[in-house]
Amino acid sequence: EIVLTQSPATLSLSPGERATLSCRASQSVSSSLGWYQQKPGQPPRLLIYDASNRATGIPARFSGSGSGTDFTLTISSLEPEDFAVYFCQQRSKWRTFGQGTKVEIK
């Protein structure tokens, strides 16, 4: 099983700041990695697929990069609605999710 490890567990930032979230895979997943946002009481929402492609309707402030085992989700300037938990997910072998990074208001 491919294990995805996200860091940090919690990121405390202010609106307008840049957020950088990391996801590391236990083996190469090529570019087969996505990112999701989940707010309390809501289901996950797909943000990024295949490492760097924004899903439909996702604002340009969200960007993804990386390949192989190391991936990054960047939120260029945090909006109030961006404070949430973010998960990564790989589709290279089966489907597995990371444990999540919480982006909280500082």
Next chain:
Amino acid sequence: EVQVVESGGGLVQPGGSLRLSCAASGFTLSTYWMAWHRQAPGKRLEFVANIRPDGNEINYVDSVKGRFTISRDNAKNSLYLQMNSLRGEDTAVYYCSKDVLGGYFEHWGQGTLVTVSS
């Protein structure tokens, strides 16, 4: 508007059964792979099963093989998960979603809670 709504969760004793349903609207179910996931308290999301549009290809996570059955009724725009021989570790919120782009998940429902306890 695309919407998926899960139902059928509840409290069940170990060894019991439940059937979850997922009602889809705003899109044609018959053109999409669909999936079930779960999230146990304090644990990461887990992909449980998926099913091809025609129902002829199905995949399960090892921990549910032989106990859970995913199915669909495209005429009713519905997805199902029959869960038998339930265990405590099956306690989770269960979500359905579209399975898109070769293995990512869009349009998740709000989830339905399954609690396995005596």
